[in-house]
Amino acid sequence: MNYALPREDVTAGLLAAAVHGFFVLLLVFGLSWQIHDPQPIMAELWQSMPEPSRPAPIPSPQPTPAPQPQFRPQPVPENKAADIALEKKKQQEERKKTEALALEERRKEKLLKQKLAKEEERKRKEELQSKEEARRLELELQHEAAQLEAERVKREQEKKHAELKRREDLQREEEELQQRMLDESLAREASQIKAKAAADQRASEVSKIVAQYKDMISAKVRGNTRLPDNLAGNPEAEFEVSVLPTGEITKVKLTKGSGNAGYDQAVQRGIEKSTPLPLPTDKSAAAEFRNLLLKHKARE
Amino acid sequence: MEVTQNLSLLHLILQASVPVKFVLGILLAASSMSWWHIFLKLFALKRAMADTESFEKEFWGGAELNVLFQRVSENREEAGEIERIFEAGFREFLKLRRQAGASVNVIMDGTRRAMRAAFQREMDGLESHLSFLATVGSVSPYVGLFGTVWGIMLAFQSLASVAQATLAQVAPGIAEALIATAMGLFAAIPAVVAYNRYTHDIDRLSIRMESFMEEFSNILQRQATKPA
Incomplete structure (x- = not known):
């Protein structure tokens, strides 16, 4: 075989x-x-976030002034015609009176002797009186008409006044509404600004906590790192550390070596030994540590 | 960088749980054994083919049977399968022929039996360890799968104790477990390919040897009927 x-x-x-x-x-x-x-992938670690550029405040709408209705009170038409007529009549009357007086004197002289003339004159006087009465009546009538006219004008004016007032009220209401809206928008803006200030303050607090805990983590890692004996200089290595919310380290990855492989490995072991890492109890601060970029120098 | 990566893979295997390590060990052993046999078988079959080829050429080239027999029986250790069959048959034929009163039928039967026995032995030799390849080919994927399932089970078990589950926590365990499957497939695939290839080659060889046996029997029968 x-x-x-x-x-x-x-x-x-x-x-x-x-x-x-x-x-x-x-x-x-x-x-x-x-x-x-x-x-x-390189990433810079910022202690505090830069101020985000604040958006320009939205210009609040300027209330356009409502056009002021220019109300010019119309001159009250005077009842001139009636007055003129009255005066004319008065003048006429006076003139007639004087004429009549002169006539009477003349006639007295003349008709002292003429009884017939006297009678005639009496007749004429009566006539004149009746005429005057008629005239007075007419005058009264005219006066009444003038009063009526004045009343009508007055009423019209009142109506106009009421209309004006109504319009003014409306306008005032509108203005009030606008004013109220303006106030509200102002208040809202103010509250936004306040909230932003609070958020800024909180962010600064968080960044303070983050910095504090970063220092603690660095200190812990430093305590757990056994540096190589023959280490020269102060090399700096950068690691990406994945951390669970409990502080346990799941992954340590070298992102930027120091050039000294022994040192890098020593630091990596030190980081791995430092589990669990101290983490802040504040949730938003702890979120910063989910993917931690750790720069480690051999000596401080 | 590569050094640390190598280390991390090594870490992965070294940190594996005991059953997974055990499975990996078994698979590594099976794989090395099967590869060793693959190469051994490759050489042996190549040699058998070449030997058969050259012997047949010599045999049908009109070489003297006695001379051939002399040469083969002198260095039996280095002879090929077909030469050993020839030697066994011819030796038996000569023995039976020397016995007085043996009929042609008896001589031919004895010769055939001797050649058949030698043929069986050679076939056994050629087919040895083929079943090992077949076993590795069919079983090692399952062994690897077992290691993987076990590793994943452990990975998830460790996940149960953590408040917040992340993929990063199970990923190393699963990766480590999958190494077992990769190992199983790595052992199985070449074994199956080699098994199929070698069975085919051995079948062809056996057909060649059987036809040679039949033809050689005819030649011997002719010699037996010839008056010595």
């Missing part, structure tokens, strides 16, 4: 070993190539 020559045994063994070596290499490098980020 020569199933295998002794020489072939060794060759086959070596070949099998070579195949397995190839497989292990494939596994290791294939996996590490998968893991490798071709370029480590």
Whole structure:
């Protein structure tokens, strides 16, 4: 039976070993190539967030002044015509009176002797009186008409006044409404500003806590790190540490080596040994530590 | 960087739970054994083919049977399968022929039996360890799968004690567990391919040997009927 020559045994063994070596290499490098980020992502750690540019406040709408209705009171039409008529009549009357007086004197002189003339004059006087009465009546009538007219004008004016008042009321109401809206928007703006100030204050508090805990973490890592004996200088390595909310470390990844592989590994071990990390109880501050970028220097 | 990555993979395997490590060990052993046998079998079959080829050429090239027999029986250790069959058959034929009163039928029957026995032995030798390849090919995926399932079970179990589950927590466990499946497949695939290939080759060889046996029997029968 020569199933295998002794020489072939060794060759086959070596070949099998070579195949397995190839497989292990494939596994290791294939996996590490998968893991490798071709370029480590760098991120700067900011202690406090820069002020976000505040949006320009929305200009509150300027209340456009409602057009003031220019009300000019119309001159009250005077009842001139009636007055003029009255005066005219008065003048006429006076004139007639004087005329009549003069006539009477003349006639007295003349008709002292003429009784007939006297009679005539009396007749005329009566006539005149009746005429005067008629005239007075007419005058009264006219006066009444003037009064009526004045009343009508007055009423019209009152109506106009009421209308004006109503309009003014309306306008005032409108103005009040606008004023109220303006007040409200102002109040809202003020509350926004207040909230923003509170948020800013809170952010600064959080960043203070974050800084404090970062210092604590650095101190803990430093305590757990055993530096290589022959370490020269003050190398700085940067790690990305994934931290659970409980403080446990799930992953430590070197993002920027210091150039000294021994130091990097020592620090990585130190970080791994530091689990659980001290985390702030404040939730929003703790959220900052979910993916922690840790810069570690050999000496402070 | 690569050094740390290598370390992390090594860590992954070293940090695996005991059953997973055990499975990985078994698979590694099975894989190395199967690869060793794959190479051994490859060499052996190549040699058998070449030997058969050259012997048949020599045999049908009109070489003297006695001379051939002399050469083969002198260095039996280095002879090929078909040569050993020839040697066994011819030796039996000569023995029976020397015995007085043996009929042609008796001589031919004895010779055939001797050649059949030698053929069986050679076939056994050729087919040895093929069943190992078949076993590795069919079983190691399951073994790897077992390791994977176990590893994932442990990964999830460790997750139960944590308040907030993250993917990063199970990921290493699952990756480590999947190494077992990869290992199982790595052992199984070449074993199955080699098994199929080698069975086919051995079938062809056996057909060649059987036809040679029949033809050789004819030649011997002709010699037996010839007056010595």
